[in-house]
Amino acid sequence: MTDTTNYVISQPMGVPAKLTERQIKFAELLIYNEGRLSPAEAAFQAGYKTRPRQAASELRNPKVSPLVVKYIGELRAEVQEKYGVTFEKHLSELAQIRNQALENKAWSAAVNAEVARGKAGGLYVDQKLVMTGNLDNLSTDEIRDRLKKIIDDNKEIVNITPEDIESSTLELQQESNPDSHSQKN
Numbered sequence: 001m002t003d004t005t006n007y008v009i010s011q012p013m014g015v016p017a018k019l020t021e022r023q024i025k026f027a028e029l030l031i032y033n034e035g036r037l038s039p040a041e042a043a044f045q046a047g048y049k050t051r052p053r054q055a056a057s058e059l060r061n062p063k064v065s066p067l068v069v070k071y072i073g074e075l076r077a078e079v080q081e082k083y084g085v086t087f088e089k090h091l092s093e094l095a096q097i098r099n100q101a102l103e104n105k106a107w108s109a110a111v112n113a114e115v116a117r118g119k120a121g122g123l124y125v126d127q128k129l130v131m132t133g134n135l136d137n138l139s140t141d142e143i144r145d146r147l148k149k150i151i152d153d154n155k156e157i158v159n160i161t162p163e164d165i166e167s168s169t170l171e172l173q174q175e176s177n178p179d180s181h182s183q184k185n
Helices: 021-032 039-046 052-059 066-083 087-103 108-122 140-152
Strands: none
Touching: 021 039, 021 052, 021 066, 039 052, 087 108
16 A cells, blocks of 8 residues: 655645545545446545535545645556556466366367457457449459459558469459350240
8 A cells, every 4th residue: 555654745725735534545445446436436435425526526636636636646556557457467367268268178268268369469450341343344354453453552461372473374264154144045
């Protein structure tokens, strides 16, 4: 827990020069119950019974209560350091979840944890392309030119292995499509 003896400053008349017990309690309730208590509820539980919403606002205002704001910031940093999510911790936790799932023969959970690790590590790119247009009305040369342009525009993301495809070697086969040809009786 943070030592509050350092919270003493010279203040204008009427403003306390150090944190009070209620201010300390408010800050701790606010940070340790973040997401479960509103600032007004934290102020009420800390002893600000008459106007808890206004008290919470003033206690979080650095111009009105600089010591409280400083203490809240230090508590928040302490909590972040203790419980914070880092990239390494995240990957490690997902690996532990995967391993436990594998031990329990929970294959789906193991796969999901491994996919989540891959996404966090940047191995997957979630990209959706919406293509419009109609190839039925294009000639073979127009299709070849379009394919060459697509390959040229996306050389950075398209990894063609083991050998690159040259547009001149692209062969287009004409397939018979019952919808595009009239059938003979």
